[in-house]
Amino acid sequence: MSEAQKKVKVHVDKVNKSYGDNHVLRDISLDIAENEVVVMIGPSGSGKSTFLRMLNQLETQDDGTIVVDGFDISDKKTDINKVRENIGMVFQNFNLFNNYTVLENIMLAPVELGKLDKVAAEKKARELLDTVGLADKADVSVNSLSGGQKQRIAIARALAMSPDIMLFDEPTSALDPEMVGDVLEVMKNLADSGMTMIIVTHEMGFAKQVADRVVFFESGKIQESGAPEQVFNAPKNARLQEFLSKVMHA
Amino acid sequence: MTMLKKCLLGLATFAAFFTFVSTSQASEPHYTITTDATYAPFTFQDKNNNYVGIEQDMMQAIAKREGFTYTMKPMSFNSAAQLVSNGQADGIIAGMSITPERKEVYDFATPYYKTGVAWIVKKNSTIKQLADLKGKTVALKTGTAASEYGKSLQSKYGFNVKYFNDTDTMYNDVAVGNSAATFEDMPVIQYAIKNGMKLKIMNADNPSNAGWYGFAVQKGKNKALLAAFNKGFAAIKADGTYNKITAKYLGASQATFSGSKKDNSTVLGILTANKAAFLKGLWQTVQLTVIAIVLASIWGTLLGVMGVSELKWVRGVSTTIIYIFRGLPLMVLAFFIYIGLPGVTGVKIPAFTAGIITLILNEGAYTGAFVRGGFEAVERGQMEAARSLGLNYNSAMRKVIMPQGLRIMVPSFINQFIITLKDTSILSAIGLLELTQTGTLIVARNSQGFRVWAIVAVIYLIVITLLTWLSNWVEKKIK
Ligand SMILES: Nc1ncnc2c1ncn2[C@@H]1O[C@H](COP(=O)(O)OP(=O)(O)OP(=O)(O)O)[C@@H](O)[C@H]1O
Numbered sequence: 082m083s084e085a086q087k088k089v090k091v092h093v094d095k096v097n098k099s100y101g102d103n104h105v106l107r108d109i110s111l112d113i114a115e116n117e118v119v120v121m122i123g124p125s126g127s128g129k130s131t132f133l134r135m136l137n138q139l140e141t142q143d144d145g146t147i148v149v150d151g152f153d154i155s156d157k158k159t160d161i162n163k164v165r166e167n168i169g170m171v172f173q174n175f176n177l178f179n180n181y182t183v184l185e186n187i188m189l190a191p192v193e194l195g196k197l198d199k200v201a202a203e204k205k206a207r208e209l210l211d212t213v214g215l216a217d218k219a220d221v222s223v224n225s226l227s228g229g230q231k232q233r234i235a236i237a238r239a240l241a242m243s244p245d246i247m248l249f250d251e252p253t254s255a256l257d258p259e260m261v262g263d264v265l266e267v268m269k270n271l272a273d274s275g276m277t278m279i280i281v282t283h284e285m286g287f288a289k290q291v292a293d294r295v296v297f298f299e300s301g302k303i304q305e306s307g308a309p310e311q312v313f314n315a316p317k318n319a320r321l322q323e324f325l326s327k328v329m330h331a
Numbered sequence: 332m333t334m335l336k337k338c339l340l341g342l343a344t345f346a347a348f349f350t351f352v353s354t355s356q357a358s359e360p361h362y363t364i365t366t367d368a369t370y371a372p373f374t375f376q377d378k379n380n381n382y383v384g385i386e387q388d389m390m391q392a393i394a395k396r397e398g399f400t401y402t403m404k405p406m407s408f409n410s411a412a413q414l415v416s417n418g419q420a421d422g423i424i425a426g427m428s429i430t431p432e433r434k435e436v437y438d439f440a441t442p443y444y445k446t447g448v449a450w451i452v453k454k455n456s457t458i459k460q461l462a463d464l465k466g467k468t469v470a471l472k473t474g475t476a477a478s479e480y481g482k483s484l485q486s487k488y489g490f491n492v493k494y495f496n497d498t499d500t501m502y503n504d505v506a507v508g509n510s511a512a513t514f515e516d517m518p519v520i521q522y523a524i525k526n527g528m529k530l531k532i533m534n535a536d537n538p539s540n541a542g543w544y545g546f547a548v549q550k551g552k553n554k555a556l557l558a559a560f561n562k563g564f565a566a567i568k569a570d571g572t573y574n575k576i577t578a579k580y581l582g583a584s585q586a587t588f589s590g591s592k593k594d595n596s597t598v599l600g601i602l603t604a605n606k607a608a609f610l611k612g613l614w615q616t617v618q619l620t621v622i623a624i625v626l627a628s629i630w631g632t633l634l635g636v637m638g639v640s641e642l643k644w645v646r647g648v649s650t651t652i653i654y655i656f657r658g659l660p661l662m663v664l665a666f667f668i669y670i671g672l673p674g675v676t677g678v679k680i681p682a683f684t685a686g687i688i689t690l691i692l693n694e695g696a697y698t699g700a701f702v703r704g705g706f707e708a709v710e711r712g713q714m715e716a717a718r719s720l721g722l723n724y725n726s727a728m729r730k731v732i733m734p735q736g737l738r739i740m741v742p743s744f745i746n747q748f749i750i751t752l753k754d755t756s757i758l759s760a761i762g763l764l765e766l767t768q769t770g771t772l773i774v775a776r777n778s779q780g781f782r783v784w785a786i787v788a789v790i791y792l793i794v795i796t797l798l799t800w801l802s803n804w805v806e807k808k809i810k
């Protein structure tokens with residue numbers, strides 16, 4: 082199953098980004114295939130979040146090209162809202178809508194964007210709640226949930242739009258250790274179902290288990306990328322070796 | 332944008348409604364006359380809260396003879412004079428001395444009362460001559476001829492000047508010793524002293540700057556009214572009506588007009604004697620407050636929404652409006668809208684409408700500022716999450732940011748409601764008969780400053796308490 086035969090879902094070509102003097106992303110190019118699970122690792126401040134958020138244009142690039150699902154989203158004329166409907170995003174801090182119940186959080190976008198009517202949206206929301214193991218929380222306020230529950234609701238909310246790409250920015254970093262497993266399990270099931278996923282995480286065990294490819298960011302550059310066995314067991318890049326020795330023995 | 336247009340349209344319709352409702356048509360000529368109701372014996376409110384006095388009785392007699400009707404609008408002398416000079420009102424009868432400067436702006440009718448300027452000190456004051464005022468403070472009423480005269484002596488005698496908007500507050504300032512002296516028209520101060528004001532006239536035998544009071548209209552305008560006044564005045568002078576009127580007021584004792592001693596010497600007495608006036612004033616205050624709260628909240632919310640718009644120019648418009656109307660003192664804005672604008676546009680605005688517009692613009696600006704702040708205070712992640720799902724900026728604002736922002740703002744809204752209630756009192760300056768102006772008029776009649784203002788203060792506190800309870804109840808309901 083070589084990558085060339087698969088459909089390219091995300092195509093990034095020579096993207097640059099600076100905040101003032103801080104050159105955060107330097108000439109990044111990366112292609113991601115349909116159904117592929119890519120895990121991005123790297124030290125703090127290396128540009129992982131910035132890169133991820135560029136894939137749905139929460140951040141804009143200074144130059145370079147980004148094509149998602151065949152749409153050139155780095156072109157200002159592209160209707161970014163339409164493309165975003167197909168890209169789910171899960172944040173470190175959940176960002177559930179505080180003014181709605183769990184069910185309303187999940188139903189909001191499909192109903193507001195006319196993708197589903199209320200009845201269909203509710204049915205779908207309840208199915209998704211079932212999938213993430215929180216069917217009994219449908220009508221509670223989001224503030225009464227634990228972090229792990231919130232993150233699973235956030236995943237359900239993103240899935241309600243039936244996206245075919247999911248972005249995760251450190252989805253388990255804000256969680257108590259005992260909550261991490263539940264969230265990772267939901268993500269693993271998602272990966273098994275064939276979702277194209279791009280994940281920033283520090284969970285190296287999880288990366289080994291689900292990633293098709295691991296990408297190592299450092300100083301705004303992709304220093305090394307490859308299959309998890311290769312990246313974790315036989316790292317070539319000196320900075321990657323140093324990074325791994327730090328996180329593995331932490 | 333359509334929402335913005337709708338709201339602006341709504342405001343315009345509202346203003347238009349007030350403008351037209353109050354302009355009624357009659358077959359007899361109908362005029363608007365301004366006056367200063369704190370100027371006994373010429374114009375003041377009697378114990379039944381009717382406007383009486385030499386000027387009022389004269390005006391009634393003349394109008395009856397000459398077959399015209401009028402609406403009498405009591406307000407501060409300055410506002411009264413300006414409303415006529417800019418054409419908002421037709422005539423002024425407010426103890427206005429005829430001076431060469433005023434003749435440039437007004438046309439005067441036959442003078443109706445001879446007067447001169449008195450200089451006055453506290454009853455047991457040690458001041459003997461004008462030279463003793465050096466370094467002391469002299470109280471003057473804004474815009475009167477007597478104050479002009481007083482001011483003209485300032486550099487010669489080296490005193491400081493402090494200005495007041497109504498006669499009674501000015502007298503009391505001297506009576507309690509805050510100011511050392513004041514200048515006032517002779518008959519007015521004579522009447523006040525006769526009625527118990529603890530002041531002393533220093534030049535009773537030789538009033539300075541002797542002159543005449545005259546009824547005035549805007550220069551070159553209202554010729555018919557001026558002619559009617561002159562004709563009627565000649566007639567009441569000839570048949571003795573005029574003499575009867577002056578005798579009635581200059582000869583009468585205080586109790587005749589201001590109520591019995593019993594009524595005025597206790598809080599309860601004042602309250603019962605003026606129940607109707609207080610209730611009317613309170614009702615006006617409540618009306619102003621409620622209408623202003625509702626409309627200023629709508630306008631302010633709109634400004635706040637514009638303030639977080641995606642479009643830079645819309646944000647700029649919001650910032651500018653907030654900057655201007657938050658920066659302008661409420662009273663300046665009220666005068667500008669009520670007295671300034673009509674002079675340019677030629678469209679008369681009723682005082683109530685002008686007051687409401689003033690409050691909407693001022694309170695709306697403050698509301699706009701905290702509404703914008705409230706939206707900005709909503710966590711950034713909420714917007715990002717909404718946008719990441721494909722919602723456009725406006726949907727994200729409407730569905731996610733605004734509901735949360737508004738909840739943060741509830742305490743600010745309640746605070747602004749209370750400020751609005753208090754700010755209505757400033758509108759007494761344009762002659763709105765709300766609670767504060769009601770208090771001013773009652774004090775002008777009975778000189779019971781302490782008791783009347785205590786009553787007014789308590790009424791405000793009660794209303795504010797009720798408003799706070801109501802707001803807190805609503806806040807709980809929202810949560
Ligand atoms: N909005 C911003 N304004 C200015 N600088 C920013 C902004 N966002 C990110 N940066 C800077 O860009 C660099 C990359 O940040 P980014 O968040 O992408 O790193 P990261 O790899 O996700 O790190 P972490 O593991 O800590 O999340 C950092 O130096 C950061 O300070």
Ligand SMILES: [Mg+2]
Pocket residue numbers: 129130131250
């Ligand atoms: Mg990050």
